[in-house]
Amino acid sequence: MTTSETTAEVRRALAKLRGAAGVPLSFGGEVVDGKRLRMTELLGTTTTSLLGLVVAEGKGLGGRAIGVRKPVVLPDYYTSDAISHHFDRAVQAEGVRSVMAVPVIVHRTVRAVLYGAVREHVRFGDRSVTAMVEVARDLEQELAVRAEVRRRLDLLAPEPGAAPPGKPADLEAVRESHAELRRIAAAIEDPGLRARIDAVCQSLTGDAGRGPRPSLSARELDVLEGAAAGQTNADIAEALGLGPETVKSYLRNAMRKLDAKTRLQAVNAARRANLLP
Template identity: 85%
Template sequence: MPVTDPGPAEDVAEVRRALVRLRGAAQVPLSFGGVVTDGRRLRMTELVGNSTTSLLGLVVAEGKGLGGRAIGVRKPVVLADYYTSEAISHHFDRAVQAEGVRSVMAVPVIVSRTVRAVLYGAVREHVRFGDRSVTAMVEVARDLEQELAIRAEVHRRLELLAPAPDVATGEPADRETVRESHAELRRIVASLDDPDLRDRLDAVCRSLAGGAPEGPRPTLSARELDVLAGAAAGQTNADIAEALGLGAETVKSYLRNAMRKLDAKTRLQAVNAARRANLLP
């Protein structure tokens, strides 16, 4: 079989982390999987709890084997007995047998209607997966879908800014693109659990806002800046609350604090003051 691109390194790393969580959440001794290219072809790159490397590097096309069936039907597939199942083709029996897999489940990870990865959980004996194990595996896959969707949106926003326009001298449309992207990236940062990615996006947001001006500038908390970025993008308090998962009164409190720190009497004055301080683009 031809070897396909295993996908962006960060996607592969996310699949690995998901498989570690899946193994514990579903209480299965073995989990494995990989990234899907073009929504149709999986390369097995990640093994957790394996005793051999027989599954490593397998390329699974849509419709082939358990993973290929999961890609094709776009929903989880559970087999109590892999070897006797008539629901799948048996292209990979030799590799599966070498690892000792007997009962197995495959869950596709779907982002924007495209299969981006497949996660497997397996047991080396004949068992029937209980509802708790199935639910746990599906929840891990859904969490991975959300993480990959966030990363995709980050990349899309950054592509809109490449080459990045000069905020100070660019045309109004360029400035608006930067400001809208900055506000969206701030919302994404607020939703992230990954501290490394959050720090990287914080740095991108700071670069979009520009360098530090001469003299001291106000210090806004991350949440105050998130709320102010939404206001700068023309969002109402209700819009900001929904986007950030906050209560309306909490948004008002953050906005009041930001206005006080910026010595502003209105939200527009606060936005303009934040822009002069290079806190917002």
């Protein structure tokens, strides 16, 4: 995942954090090498005193959050002896008084730090702290998903839109990756990333130029993918976040379009039509 993508996700999380935790200020940034935060995102601030700060592990509030790998809450930043005070001048210029910081950890590495703050002496309630932690956890999941997507895309099709010259020897690995990418795409809100995943999924099915193909919806393909992997309707429903009856409906539609009478026939027909690898 690129730095620009991570920064954009951090910015969205900070915007969400202000409303969820009920704080007027939120700021943060990406952590490099799991140890050094660069402050790039400021929301609700009136100065740029915090912008561009580089916060190393163990330094200040953010550095402590990186070091202990858990949320740190300070009702009064200035009188706290729980942190070093390397950045007091910048914090004072912004007028921050009470502040909390939550590390965002993906695959055991701190990827970002989110701050929520107010300009008064307050004790953050459990609701505010919990809300902030939940925003951080959502960001962790998003970054983890994007990292997995990038890993699979780089493995299967290094260049966007470029089809591999032929099907790899390990066809089962291709089918597994194809199925996982489709499940990930179904849960991603970013249309650009989803379109790239769809393009790679299509490239993995082989040459599409051998004639007209049945027109299956994305969900019908998702359900067929699960059927191809040997999943039951209940398994498919759980994986896709659908109801069992909805899965049955998608499967019936796919079978009708593929002129198939059984699940196996539908899967084989989809593969012959290069709809599945």
